[in-house]
Amino acid sequence: MEQLNAVNDFVVRFANVNGTGSASANNMFAKAIFRMGIPVTPKNIFPSNIQGLPTWYEVRISEKGYLGRREGVDLMVCINPQSMAEDVASVKPGGYFLYDSTKKLHPQFIREDIHYIGLPMTDMVMHHYSEPRQRQLFKNVVYVGALSALLDIEFGVLESIIRDQFKKKEKLIAPNIKALELGLHYIQEHYEYPLGIRLERRDKVNDSILIDGNTACALGAIYGGATVAAWYPITPSTSVVSAFGKYVSRLRIDPESGRRKFAIVQAEDELAAMGVVIGATWNGARAFTATSGPGVSLMSEFLGLAYFAEIPAVLINVQRGGPSTGMPTRTQQPDILSSAYASHGDTKHILLFPSTPAECFEMTATALDLADRLQTPVIVMSDLDLGMNEHLSPPLKWDDGRRYDRGKVLSAEELEKLEKFGRYLDVDGDGICFRTIPGTHPTKGSFFTRGTSKDEYARYTENGEAYVRNMDRLARKWETAKLKVPPPELYQNENRHRYGMIFFGTTTYAALEAMDLLREKGIELDAMRLASFPFSETVRQFIEQHEKVFVIEQNRDAQMRSLLINELEIAPRQLISVLNYDGKPIPADTIEQQIARTFNSETTKDDVHKAQVPAS
Amino acid sequence: MTYIKPRFRHPELPRNKIGYAKADYEGAISTLCAGCGHDSISAGIVQACYELSIEPHRLAKLSGIGCSSKTPTYFLSNSHGFNAVHGRMPSIATGACLANRELIYLGVSGDGDSASIGMGQFVHAIRRNVNMVYIVMNNGCYGLTKGQHSATADAGAQSKTGSTNPFPSIDLVGLALELGATFVGRSFSGDKKQLVPLIKAAMSHPGFALLDVISPCVTFNNQPQSTKSYDYVRAHLEATATIDFVPHREEITVSYQPGHSASVELHDGSVIQLHKLAPHWDPTDRNSAVTRLLESKMKGEVLTGLLYIDPESQGLHELEQTVEQPLNTLKEEDLNPGAEVLEEINNSFR
Ligand SMILES: Cc1ncc(C[n+]2csc(CCOP(=O)(O)OP(=O)(O)O)c2C)c(N)n1
Ligand code: SF4
Numbered sequence: 001m002e003q004l005n006a007v008n009d010f011v012v013r014f015a016n017v018n019g020t021g022s023a024s025a026n027n028m029f030a031k032a033i034f035r036m037g038i039p040v041t042p043k044n045i046f047p048s049n050i051q052g053l054p055t056w057y058e059v060r061i062s063e064k065g066y067l068g069r070r071e072g073v074d075l076m077v078c079i080n081p082q083s084m085a086e087d088v089a090s091v092k093p094g095g096y097f098l099y100d101s102t103k104k105l106h107p108q109f110i111r112e113d114i115h116y117i118g119l120p121m122t123d124m125v126m127h128h129y130s131e132p133r134q135r136q137l138f139k140n141v142v143y144v145g146a147l148s149a150l151l152d153i154e155f156g157v158l159e160s161i162i163r164d165q166f167k168k169k170e171k172l173i174a175p176n177i178k179a180l181e182l183g184l185h186y187i188q189e190h191y192e193y194p195l196g197i198r199l200e201r202r203d204k205v206n207d208s209i210l211i212d213g214n215t216a217c218a219l220g221a222i223y224g225g226a227t228v229a230a231w232y233p234i235t236p237s238t239s240v241v242s243a244f245g246k247y248v249s250r251l252r253i254d255p256e257s258g259r260r261k262f263a264i265v266q267a268e269d270e271l272a273a274m275g276v277v278i279g280a281t282w283n284g285a286r287a288f289t290a291t292s293g294p295g296v297s298l299m300s301e302f303l304g305l306a307y308f309a310e311i312p313a314v315l316i317n318v319q320r321g322g323p324s325t326g327m328p329t330r331t332q333q334p335d336i337l338s339s340a341y342a343s344h345g346d347t348k349h350i351l352l353f354p355s356t357p358a359e360c361f362e363m364t365a366t367a368l369d370l371a372d373r374l375q376t377p378v379i380v381m382s383d384l385d386l387g388m389n390e391h392l393s394p395p396l397k398w399d400d401g402r403r404y405d406r407g408k409v410l411s412a413e414e415l416e417k418l419e420k421f422g423r424y425l426d427v428d429g430d431g432i433c434f435r436t437i438p439g440t441h442p443t444k445g446s447f448f449t450r451g452t453s454k455d456e457y458a459r460y461t462e463n464g465e466a467y468v469r470n471m472d473r474l475a476r477k478w479e480t481a482k483l484k485v486p487p488p489e490l491y492q493n494e495n496r497h498r499y500g501m502i503f504f505g506t507t508t509y510a511a512l513e514a515m516d517l518l519r520e521k522g523i524e525l526d527a528m529r530l531a532s533f534p535f536s537e538t539v540r541q542f543i544e545q546h547e548k549v550f551v552i553e554q555n556r557d558a559q560m561r562s563l564l565i566n567e568l569e570i571a572p573r574q575l576i577s578v579l580n581y582d583g584k585p586i587p588a589d590t591i592e593q594q595i596a597r598t599f600n601s602e603t604t605k606d607d608v609h610k611a612q613v614p615a616s
Numbered sequence: 617m618t619y620i621k622p623r624f625r626h627p628e629l630p631r632n633k634i635g636y637a638k639a640d641y642e643g644a645i646s647t648l649c650a651g652c653g654h655d656s657i658s659a660g661i662v663q664a665c666y667e668l669s670i671e672p673h674r675l676a677k678l679s680g681i682g683c684s685s686k687t688p689t690y691f692l693s694n695s696h697g698f699n700a701v702h703g704r705m706p707s708i709a710t711g712a713c714l715a716n717r718e719l720i721y722l723g724v725s726g727d728g729d730s731a732s733i734g735m736g737q738f739v740h741a742i743r744r745n746v747n748m749v750y751i752v753m754n755n756g757c758y759g760l761t762k763g764q765h766s767a768t769a770d771a772g773a774q775s776k777t778g779s780t781n782p783f784p785s786i787d788l789v790g791l792a793l794e795l796g797a798t799f800v801g802r803s804f805s806g807d808k809k810q811l812v813p814l815i816k817a818a819m820s821h822p823g824f825a826l827l828d829v830i831s832p833c834v835t836f837n838n839q840p841q842s843t844k845s846y847d848y849v850r851a852h853l854e855a856t857a858t859i860d861f862v863p864h865r866e867e868i869t870v871s872y873q874p875g876h877s878a879s880v881e882l883h884d885g886s887v888i889q890l891h892k893l894a895p896h897w898d899p900t901d902r903n904s905a906v907t908r909l910l911e912s913k914m915k916g917e918v919l920t921g922l923l924y925i926d927p928e929s930q931g932l933h934e935l936e937q938t939v940e941q942p943l944n945t946l947k948e949e950d951l952n953p954g955a956e957v958l959e960e961i962n963n964s965f966r
């Protein structure tokens with residue numbers, strides 16, 4: 001029988017039952033590979049449920065540093081009989097299937113073209129541990145021990161992870177190591193090891209860290225000086241605020257009084273969460289909220305108020321599959337239009353698109369600056385894949401010399417010198433006006449903040465000319481925003497090819513890999529990663545300098561393509577969609593296939609703007 | 617449009633302790649209908665702030681949407697104001713309060729704004745005991761959208777267009793008592809003598825102070841069949857007690873017969889004096905307030921006055937344990953843990 005052979009380049013998938021404590025064993029597996037200096041990308045694939053349903057954990061190991069998802073499983077670790085049929089089928093021919101051999105495998109699960117490795121995990125834990133919960137937990141550790149033999153994971157690395165993990169619960173170290181050894185010895189005694197797929201220590205992760213985007217956003221909010229966080233629980237954004245809570249309760253307690261330099265409000269709904277943020281920022285604090293699609297829908301009215309009344313607000317939108325409740329535990333990029341244009345009337349919002357946890361950190365801190373500087377909502381567009389999965393990321397960086405940009409805020413002294421204060425008076429032409437914080441000066445600077453139309457002095461008016469002046473100034477501010485938002489990243493010094501590709505956020509990992517795959521096929525493209533909306537001149541130029549541009553994104557309706565067409569007046573036929581919206585992170589092969597197919601038909605017929613190949 | 621009031625000041629106008637004349641607490645000229653109850657409440661707010669010698673810029677006024685929510689333009693023009701969206705002022709006030717614990721927050725809302733679209737936020741602001749005064753200008757209808765029944769309209773109430781409200785009313789005072797509100801009062805826009813000391817007491821309360829003020833809508837809901845009309849309310853008015861508010865460090869001059877009066881001392885040393893007490897009612901006993909309210913309701917009375925106060929109330933900042941210094945004044949040094957700590961954090965992810 002054929003056997004898959006590879007060093008540091010394969011995919012391992014774990015099939016678990018949720019609520020059984022498999023997550024920490026699986027994390028240990030991924031972390032061990034990371035600590036062996038090999039680039040690794042773990043992904044959780046989980047249901048919207050607390051206990052008892054199938055969940056998967058997929059780990060891609062790539063010495064070349066490809067961090068996107070790849071189709072096909074080389075080694076399946078099957079702990080869940082519920083999903084066994086599907087799991088057996090997903091293994092590539094010549095691949096491996098590790099299962100619990102306490103019970104004999106039913107013949108229906110036997111394939112001729114894959115290798116079976118039986119490990120009597122249930123038996124082993126029944127024999128060695130007495131408590132039911134311990135049995136369940138250590139079963140997970142046993143299979144990691146077995147994998148250390150099968151894949152050549154350095155045992156010392158696993159031990160070091162356990163020691164770090166249980167630093168504060170030393171009693172647990174020995175039994176965990178024992179469980180690892182049980183698995184290890186069983187394989188050593190019963191099988192030839194390692195498998196054809198295996199690991200070898202490298203030095204390829206440098207100073208990288210393995211962190212999820214939501215934790216990075218939370219740290220960005222802390223470093224960016226947010227003092228008020230308001231939220232309503234929703235997957236996949238919940239862990240942004242829980243991580244914020246975890247770190248502030250360590251880093252933001254006043255040592256003398258023991259009191260908090262922060263406030264976290266679990267609001268009654270997302271409307272209130274956004275209201276709390278707006279109230280706090282109006283009153284001069286930095287504040288943020290985190291939510292997902294359904295929450296953004298609820299926040300829309302308030303986002304419009306913040307846009308029109310010009311109040312800073314930071315919203316971290318960790319996108320998930322829509323529409324409606326959609327696929328709440330699956331990833332997508334489906335809120336681009338609903339975020340860009342959230343709320344009625346002529347409203348638009350600044351969007352930032354992080355593609356790594358390091359950028360989640362940086363962009364959340366930047367969002368707090370931009371919101372203050374531009375006096376408007378800023379939405380950080382993360383997604384479930386980026387937010388909830390660990391990613392190999394450059395370390396988080398903060399320059400101690402960096403100061404917060406609080407924007408145009410008048411102090412009591414400045415107000416004192418001012419003859420007449422006009423809240424919506426554009427004194428220097430950039431569309432941004434000076435604001436005042438309540439309580440600053442006894443007789444100067446007070447004004448009425450409102451969502452209704454007003455004149456330069458914040459007085460209510462229905463005068464058409466005053467309204468148009470204000471709306472035009474807001475448009476001018478939008479132009480200023482284009483110069484302030486993070487620029488796109490270009491992957492070439494100078495555009496050289498007829499075709500280009502545009503991507504953003506988590507699509508980046510797969511897109512960069514697809515570029516290499518295409519190059520191997522002789523297809524070369526220029527590439528640009530969008531980092532923000534509104535689009536700068538660079539974005540327009542990139543598109544204009546190419547005959548056709550592929551826009552790669554993870555939603556059905558090609559929302560980023562629409563946004564580009566709408567905002568830059570691009571001819572629709574110039575932008576070709578590459579889409580993936582099945583709820584799993586977009587794999588490189590999907591991109592490569594869709595582009596290659598379009599590319600080939602392009603050479604034969606001209607009209608390809610509609611060529612959209614369904615996701616594989 | 618907003619009309620700026622001409623400011624003519626007589627040099628001998630009376631001034632309060634901090635040297636402000638009453639005019640310093642006024643706002644733009646009201647554009648509400650002549651005779652609207654809301655304007656009387658605005659006047660009560662001006663009077664209360666003047667008498668309390670509040671520095672106008674140390675107070676922030678917030679509202680939702682409705683005729684009632686327009687009123688913050690008509691008082692305290694030296695205070696910052698925030699006219700939020702319909703029914704959502706409580707969340708704005710919560711955020712504002714968290715950002716700066718040193719200002720006084722005065723929220724103004726309507727019965728539509730609070731009892732319908734904003735019910736969720738209203739309820740949760742009470743639950744969090746947000747440090748604020750919350751005045752509902754209650755006219756039993758949606759004034760600004762031309763007189764539809766609101767959720768506080770009594771069952772059987774007839775609107776001006778003749779439609780009868782078939783549903784029971786939501787009593788915001790009863791609801792607040794049930795929710796654990798720490799300060800609950802009801803008043804009538806036409807009873808300034810009661811309203812002004814109630815507002816003053818509410819402003820000294822550490823926590824959420826609800827004042828449900830019946831405020832007739834002369835244009836859409838003042839017909840005699842309406843239970844929120846001037847005539848009806850006057851005819852059925854009943855008070856728990858008359859009320860005096862004595863600010864901190866002022867001498868208490870009147871004394872009343874024991875058994876017929878009570879005084880409640882607030883955390884800052886101010887005293888609420890109540891006299892001609894209703895029988896079987898103690899302002900610090902929630903149960904007696906609920907009972908008293910129900911009794912009145914059965915009799916068809918409109919019970920006004922201070923209904924309940926928790927002198928031990930702990931506002932949002934106590935519950936959240938925030939630092940004494942307002943959060944909006946904290947700087948990089950207070951907020952940013954620095955690059956060294958970040959490197960430790962990075963290490964924990966390796
Ligand atoms: C989301 C939304 N829905 C509807 C309205 C229209 N609207 C404006 S005021 C109002 C009712 C106000 O009633 P109330 O709060 O009792 O104030 P009043 O005018 O009676 O003082 C409504 C429904 C709105 N502004 N926003
Ligand atoms: S419509 Fe009614 S509530 Fe509105 S201003 Fe006129 S009287 Fe007052």
Ligand SMILES: [Mg+2]
Pocket residue numbers: 682726727728753754755756757758759766
């Ligand atoms: Mg009303």
